[in-house]
Amino acid sequence: MSLESILSKFTKAETNLLEILLQYQETKTDHAITEAEVGQIAAYLGVTETKVASVISFYTLLSMKPKGRYVIQVCKNIPCFVNEQTAITRTLEKILGIHAGETTANNLFTLEYTSCLGCCDNAPAMRIDGKIYANLTPDKVKAIISEYRGRSS
Amino acid sequence: MVNLRINNRELAVAEGSTILEAARTNNIKIPTLCHYPDLGIQSDCRICVVEIEGQKGLATSCSTIVRDGMVVKTNSPRVLNARKTITELILANHDANCTACPKNLSCELQSLANKLGIDENRFQSVLTLSPLDEGNPALIRNPNRCIKCGRCVDVCKNIQGVGVLELMGRSHHLKIVPAFDHCLSDLFCTYCGQCAAVCPVGAITEKDDTDIVWRALNHHDKHVIVQVAPAIRVSLAEEANMNPGTVCTGKIVTALKLLGFDQVFDTDFTADLTIIEEGNELIHRLTSGGVLPMMTSCCPGWINFAEQHYPEILPHISSCKSPQQMFGALAKTYYAEKMGLEPANVFVVSIMPCTAKKYEAGRKEMRANEDLPDVDVVLTTRELGKMLRQMGIDFANLAETPFDDPFGITTGAAAIFGASGGVMEAALRTVYEVVNGEPLTNLDFTDVRGLDGVKETVVKLAEKPYRFAVANNLKNARLMAEAVKAGTSPYAFIEVMCCPGGCIGGGGQPYGTITKTRLDRIKATYQVDAAMPIRKSHENPAIAKLYQEYLDRPLGEQSHNLLHTHYHARRGKPNN
Numbered sequence: 188m189s190l191e192s193i194l195s196k197f198t199k200a201e202t203n204l205l206e207i208l209l210q211y212q213e214t215k216t217d218h219a220i221t222e223a224e225v226g227q228i229a230a231y232l233g234v235t236e237t238k239v240a241s242v243i244s245f246y247t248l249l250s251m252k253p254k255g256r257y258v259i260q261v262c263k264n265i266p267c268f269v270n271e272q273t274a275i276t277r278t279l280e281k282i283l284g285i286h287a288g289e290t291t292a293n294n295l296f297t298l299e300y301t302s303c304l305g306c307c308d309n310a311p312a313m314r315i316d317g318k319i320y321a322n323l324t325p326d327k328v329k330a331i332i333s334e335y336r337g338r339s340s
Numbered sequence: 341m342v343n344l345r346i347n348n349r350e351l352a353v354a355e356g357s358t359i360l361e362a363a364r365t366n367n368i369k370i371p372t373l374c375h376y377p378d379l380g381i382q383s384d385c386r387i388c389v390v391e392i393e394g395q396k397g398l399a400t401s402c403s404t405i406v407r408d409g410m411v412v413k414t415n416s417p418r419v420l421n422a423r424k425t426i427t428e429l430i431l432a433n434h435d436a437n438c439t440a441c442p443k444n445l446s447c448e449l450q451s452l453a454n455k456l457g458i459d460e461n462r463f464q465s466v467l468t469l470s471p472l473d474e475g476n477p478a479l480i481r482n483p484n485r486c487i488k489c490g491r492c493v494d495v496c497k498n499i500q501g502v503g504v505l506e507l508m509g510r511s512h513h514l515k516i517v518p519a520f521d522h523c524l525s526d527l528f529c530t531y532c533g534q535c536a537a538v539c540p541v542g543a544i545t546e547k548d549d550t551d552i553v554w555r556a557l558n559h560h561d562k563h564v565i566v567q568v569a570p571a572i573r574v575s576l577a578e579e580a581n582m583n584p585g586t587v588c589t590g591k592i593v594t595a596l597k598l599l600g601f602d603q604v605f606d607t608d609f610t611a612d613l614t615i616i617e618e619g620n621e622l623i624h625r626l627t628s629g630g631v632l633p634m635m636t637s638c639c640p641g642w643i644n645f646a647e648q649h650y651p652e653i654l655p656h657i658s659s660c661k662s663p664q665q666m667f668g669a670l671a672k673t674y675y676a677e678k679m680g681l682e683p684a685n686v687f688v689v690s691i692m693p694c695t696a697k698k699y700e701a702g703r704k705e706m707r708a709n710e711d712l713p714d715v716d717v718v719l720t721t722r723e724l725g726k727m728l729r730q731m732g733i734d735f736a737n738l739a740e741t742p743f744d745d746p747f748g749i750t751t752g753a754a755a756i757f758g759a760s761g762g763v764m765e766a767a768l769r770t771v772y773e774v775v776n777g778e779p780l781t782n783l784d785f786t787d788v789r790g791l792d793g794v795k796e797t798v799v800k801l802a803e804k805p806y807r808f809a810v811a812n813n814l815k816n817a818r819l820m821a822e823a824v825k826a827g828t829s830p831y832a833f834i835e836v837m838c839c840p841g842g843c844i845g846g847g848g849q850p851y852g853t854i855t856k857t858r859l860d861r862i863k864a865t866y867q868v869d870a871a872m873p874i875r876k877s878h879e880n881p882a883i884a885k886l887y888q889e890y891l892d893r894p895l896g897e898q899s900h901n902l903l904h905t906h907y908h909a910r911r912g913k914p915n916n
Binding site: 222225234235236237238239240241244245251 | 497502503504505506507508509510518519520527528
């Protein structure tokens with residue numbers, strides 16, 4: 188869906204900003220909103236670009252930095268940490284060839300940390316494009332990534 | 341009234357007061373950092389925390405409303421320890437190289453650390469240096485000094501209605517930057533400098549041009565002249581620790597002579613000239629079906645705002661250059677010729693209450709001689725204060741000297757340019773008498789004076805009543821601009837000054853400007869006016885002589901070439 192058609196669903200009220208950003212980012216394969224789009228949204232709502240950029244910067248869900256097609260979020264909170272989360276991250280970094288915060292060269296995966304996913308009883312956990320994977324082991328992680336790689340080919 | 345106890349004192353304070361207000365009205369001192377009297381409550385620095393009986397955590401006194409029976413301790417060991425820790429944490433993420441900072445000795449963080457007895461920081465620095473934003477002629481943003489208090493965001497967004505700065509990110513990643521981490525010059529900054537005026541530390545300051553002036557003063561081939569803006573004479577005294585509202589016109593001239601300027605002139609002279617040109621432009625527009633309402637053009641912050649936000653209304657803005665630029669144009673033409681000097685050897689310095697004037701002076705349109713700026717350097721009131729201190733000048737005890745000729749004879753009408761409403765009042769004094777052919781019985785247009793956001797008056801010109809308005813600060817300028825754009829503005833002429841209170845509250849004025857300071861400076865401004873022997877621009881004999889000798893007539897060809905300009909729609913970086 189184009190930005191114009193999403194904007195047209197909303198009245199020109201600043202309170203609609205967050206919902207517009209969420210809905211629009213959902214449509215983007217790189218999970219990011221560009222400077223030009225920020226300008227367009229700001230102009231529509233009659234707020235400054237700085238305001239829109241500020242709101243995006245506040246929420247980890249929103250981004251202006253382009254990401255891979257699949258965003259892998261590894262929980263870094265304490266229950267996951269004590270359940271060997273670092274081994275999960277290390278495995279992911281090794282098989283993807285990137286560090287946390289980076290995107291693979293083929294733009295398929297972005298690896299990042301997240302706060303608690305609410306799966307402490309099944310730690311360690313991660314989320315890929317909204318889907319939760321828990322009770323992770325390095326082997327499980329390898330299988331999951333292979334499955335996503337297969338999906339894209 | 342609400343009854344509460346602070347530090348074992350029973351107090352009765354107005355309902356709805358904050359603990360901080362209750363304490364301050366009763367002379368109980370609570371230190372603050374992000375708090376600024378004229379701005380909203382930020383409550384993000386946490387320095388003003390106090391202990392409230394029965395409440396587990398400490399509370400920020402700036403944002404906690406008093407309740408009946410409240411028992412507050414402002415200086416318990418727990419509170420003092422928390423304040424000290426908070427300050428140390430702020431310092432651990434702050435470029436605390438104080439002697440290399442323009443805010444040294446006027447920095448609120450430095451003075452707070454001193455008050456709290458911090459002589460050593462228990463925390464290691466976590467500062468990672470970021471590049472400075474210095475790609476514009478007016479302001480420098482140094483993110484390494486920023487303590488994220490939010491004052492600049494508040495003044496830019498809520499007082500000026502511009503909103504170029506915002507909080508970006510969260511937690512320890514939080515920073516205060518323009519959108520997309522761009523420079524101020526890439527966005528829609530007006531360079532009004534109100535952010536610099538309220539910054540508690542040295543994170544936003546004017547670009548310091550004092551070195552260029554020192555070099556020029558020591559350059560034997562340069563004839564260095566200086567002009568002093570109307571608002572400086574009621575504010576510079578504060579740089580020498582004198583009371584706000586002290587009129588120090590004669591001392592300024594003496595001081596500038598001591599610094600080594602060859603001639604010291606008064607921008608008031610070209611303020612009078614502005615009134616003649618702008619007044620005639622208004623009369624011309626009124627009588628020839630010109631674009632109305634006309635809007636003033638003296639304020640470069642307003643021009644920057646209009647060019648970037650309201651390009652549609654540019655034809656409404658008077659084509660007159662500002663008094664600063666009229667002075668510059670005459671200095672490198674008329675004055676240079678009169679003195680037998682090469683224009684390139686005349687070096688023009690302006691003392692302005694303003695940071696946007698630095699930008700204005702650099703505009704390509706502001707050149708009577710190709711490749712030669714009419715005004716070479718603009719210094720703020722604060723920069724001049726710095727130069728006086730560098731030279732060890734005992735400002736308070738200086739004798740008084742009059743301004744030099746030929747730009748020294750001025751009027752009360754010019755003197756009030758510095759206060760919001762002043763340009764309108766000065767214009768009305770002249771336009772009324774010129775159009776109606778009769779003397780004004782009362783020169784004081786008090787309706788347009790003061791700190792209200794929008795001020796209005798009605799004046800009859802040739803039997804017909806016209807409405808005149810004054811917009812005080814950019815938020816109110818936006819209201820005016822919207823109406824003009826929509827074609828619904830009922831006014832004939834609108835004055836816009838970008839800074840709250842006008843130039844007396846400019847972004848380059850001495851630090852610590854609050855409403856009270858503004859009122860003191862305004863009062864002094866009208867005292868200067870009342871004491872002038874001539875109070876109407878069209879009665880200035882030196883202006884008449886200038887037209888006779890050089891300019892011929894108002895709006896004439898020579899005026900058109902030297903004293904008028906045009907504006908461009910633009911966004912961010914100008915093309916010129």
